[in-house]
Amino acid sequence: xxxxxxxxxxxxxxxxxxxxxxxxxxxxxxxxxxxxxxxxxxxxxxxxxxxxxxxxxxxxxxxxxxxxxxxxxxxxxxxxxxxxxxxxxxxxxxxxxxxxxxxxxxxxxxxxxxxxxxxxxxxxxxxxxxxxxxxxxxxxxxxxxxxxxxxxxxxxxxxxxxxxxxxxxxxxxxxxxxxxxxxxxxxxxxxxxxxxxxxxxxxxxxxxxxxxxxxxxxxxxxxxxx
Numbered sequence: 001x002x003x004x005x006x007x008x009x010x011x012x013x014x015x016x017x018x019x020x021x022x023x024x025x026x027x028x029x030x031x032x033x034x035x036x037x038x039x040x041x042x043x044x045x046x047x048x049x050x051x052x053x054x055x056x057x058x059x060x061x062x063x064x065x066x067x068x069x070x071x072x073x074x075x076x077x078x079x080x081x082x083x084x085x086x087x088x089x090x091x092x093x094x095x096x097x098x099x100x101x102x103x104x105x106x107x108x109x110x111x112x113x114x115x116x117x118x119x120x121x122x123x124x125x126x127x128x129x130x131x132x133x134x135x136x137x138x139x140x141x142x143x144x145x146x147x148x149x150x151x152x153x154x155x156x157x158x159x160x161x162x163x164x165x166x167x168x169x170x171x172x173x174x175x176x177x178x179x180x181x182x183x184x185x186x187x188x189x190x191x192x193x194x195x196x197x198x199x200x201x202x203x204x205x206x207x208x209x210x211x212x213x214x215x216x217x218x219x220x221x222x223x224x225x226x
Contacts, residue, residue, distance in 0.1 A: 071113030
């Protein structure tokens with residue numbers, strides 16, 4: 001799986017496929033998104049500031065998320081979302097900070113509206129042994145009503161990056177953890193996964209759309225919590 005290779009994702013409103021950067025610009029003028037916002041604004045309730053967050057794995061920029069969060073929600077809500085869609089394997093500890101190195105921990109109770117403004121970036125760490133490092137940057141804000149009853153709306157995520165079998169160069173569907181832990185290419189197609197000889201960590205695992213694949217045995221499912 002190519003690290004840092006540019007990937008595309010699909011706008012959940014109009015289904016247009018663009019890169020991470022392309023979608024950042026696209027959301028400012030997406031007609032279908034404007035329709036969803038107008039429908040939400042026509043409902044009862046209070047307006048608030050909503051935050052467009054660009055989430056990206058620190059080590060592999062092929063993995064990213066575009067999220068919109070309510071200012072009244074908390075970093076704990078964001079932590080929960082990242083755990084479910086990308087990270088959770090063994091209930092490890094996690095934290096947010098302003099800096100990737102030696103950053104002071106920010107309380108999970110902190111409101112999104114108290115910590116984010118345009119261009120502010122936080123670092124999220126999950127698991128202080130086999131650590132996943134995620135960057136979360138506010139790229140835009142708007143005032144209105146959320147388009148979902150949940151604290152977070154998923155606006156786009158990367159498509160699963162391309163990966164190819166080490167034996168035949170066909171699309172890979174499995175990962176051998178033993179090969180990965182030994183620093184070798186562990187990508188395999190179904191056919192070669194079935195005949196692969198490594199056995200210390202069991203059968204090869206299915207490839208899922210997460211930058212944590214294989215770390216601490218992570219095997220997904222890498223699906224949104226809602």
